């Protein structure tokens with residue numbers, strides 16, 4: 378036990394243990410050289426000066442000086458765990474992806490939950506979207522489903538992402554607020570970006586202050602494609618449903634928890650997993666075809682819209698269980714590199730312009746953050762299936778080609794080679810059109826689903842949305858921004874707008890915002906669909 382351990386006393390009176398005291402391995406430098414004294418620098422005489430000849434001191438300080446890497450530009454604060462994905466229903470009819478073929482088969486997985494806006498050291502219960510990033514180490518390479526706990530997003534086109542994030546993070550002159558959405562710049566951007574209205578309703582709801590990661594849903598958000606062995610495509614949306622159900626806290630609870638224990642969500646996941654209470658989610662999919670997509674009231678490529686579950690009920694595919702905490706936070710949770718473009722054969726992208734932009738962004742950001750094109754060599758990022766290619770060299774290369782040939786075709790008979798049968802083949806969607814900076818008209822209704830979400834809430838939940846909007850807008854100093862937000866709320870629900878205005882003490886209600894297209898008051902119906910026989 379800790380009490381029984383033998384200690385030595387150094388000349389300065391400090392207590393320490395030698396390898397002999399502890400019967401443990403000898404401490405070494407990074408070069409493997411055994412160390413005799415890790416407490417005192419090399420000096421001339423007991424009072425110095427210190428010598429630069431002390432290579433051990435120099436290496437120790439040098440390495441410490443270089444410990445920090447850039448934090449993620451978004452989702453900087455996160456917490457991860459290992460587990461597995463188990464297929465419970467075969468998706469073979471719709472996807473050739475190996476992980477979906479055999480019921481009962483388990484595939485290793487790593488999940489990182491996060492907040493979006495705050496920095497690495499910020500509080501867990503900020504009102505914010507939660508990241509729900511899943512890496513599944515399939516036999517055909519890593520599949521990263523980099524999702525959130527909210528099924529829609531603020532913007533429709535990735536080109537707006539830097540502006541959205543600049544507006545939500547701390548303001549550039551004063552460097553605050555550090556983790557909350559409540560400030561002028563965020564609401565300024567939102568009020569000038571009506572496509573964000575649906576997401577804003579979700580963010581003002583209880584979903585944005587979850588009780589813990591274990592009580593959250595997760596969503597892939599975008600429409601993806603599944604492609605089967607015959608090359609046929611089906612559209613898909615991915616949903617993670619928590620076995621424990623969903624729970625949130627109240628805002629005044631969140632504020633207290635943040636003060637008393639800013640690591641509340643981390644501690645919850647650590648404690649649950651270390652005591653054998655393994656959190657679990659069911660993976661469900663909404664499947665639909667082109668015919669449904671053509672008839673649906675909204676564009677299935679628009680990431681600010683959901684497909685209501687009453688119209689296409691999500692069906693179960695598998696379960697995700699988290700059963701092991703990382704051995705080392707930095708090595709695993711901090712260095713894990715999620716990328717939307719990591720898909721195995723049988724899962725493909727749609728033309729959602731937000732998804733297409735993300736597929737570019739994540740590779741770029743991982744190189745910046747991890748500093749070497751060989752970040753996939755890190756154990757947390759490396760595939761757990763065999764992999765082989767002719768990529769070589771670069772900083773920290775650990776998997777260089779073996780043998781004489783590092784190119785192909787070659788006459789040495791040295792592999793690897795491509796496989797048209799087993800390799801990833803993009804779904805050959807036919808495309809045509811002029812080249813221009815288009816904005817799709819089918820993306821234009823920004824209010825109907827915001828209203829649908831608000832009206833789907835219970836009275837208590839609606840009350841929480843009113844309170845959240847009141848609190849947030851009360852922090853906005855520039856009155857025109859507040860009024861602009863109200864002008865959008867009027868198009869979502871008049872009572873909602875009036876309640877918020879009253880509580881803010883705003884007497885003269887602004888005019889409703891100009892909506893690009895008339896918004897629908899009566900949602901659903903849309904054509905129901907079942908291409909799955911349950």
Ligand code: HEM
Nearest residue numbers: 449452489508509510523524525530535538598734738742
């Ligand atoms: C990080 C989700 C949109 C750029 C993340 C993470 C999640 C996520 C969960 C954290 C990954 C982790 O835990 O390590 C989403 C979702 C989006 C979205 C669901 C919309 C549906 C975008 C867009 C862009 C973007 C449009 C850029 C065009 C980034 C970047 C990171 C990130 C640069 C930091 C990655 C890192 O350093 O590891 N995103 N994101 N995201 N996202 Fe997104």
